[in-house]
Amino acid sequence: MSTSDTIRVEVIYALPARQEVTPLVLPAGTTLQQALEASGLPAKYPEIDLAKGKFGIYSKLARLDAVLRDLDRVEIYRPLIADPKEVRKQRAAEGKVMKKGGGPSEE
Numbered sequence: 001m002s003t004s005d006t007i008r009v010e011v012i013y014a015l016p017a018r019q020e021v022t023p024l025v026l027p028a029g030t031t032l033q034q035a036l037e038a039s040g041l042p043a044k045y046p047e048i049d050l051a052k053g054k055f056g057i058y059s060k061l062a063r064l065d066a067v068l069r070d071l072d073r074v075e076i077y078r079p080l081i082a083d084p085k086e087v088r089k090q091r092a093a094e095g096k097v098m099k100k101g102g103g104p105s106e107e
């Protein structure tokens with residue numbers, strides 16, 4: 001095979017404590033789903049659901065049938081455990097309370 005017949009990609013799965021990086025050399029024309037399956041990550045981590053999960057290429061959501069290009073970074077996204085809008089609201093409310101106090105009291 002010449003180099004134009006293959007592509008090099010990385011499949012990334014970010015876990016809470018570390019990142020799992022799987023470099024692959026695949027045939028040109030490989031889809032995102034084929035790369036995920038070739039990585040072995042869905043078999044290793046049963047919480048990765050190809051039917052319902054979210055995946056991307058360089059931080060942009062992508063469909064499973066997206067054709068990959070050389071040096072693409074395929075990302076497996078974990079479901080959010082908290083709504084980011086709610087977390088921001090809570091932080092903002094906590095910040096307002098803290099700002100009113102202005103730190104330890106000086107008597």
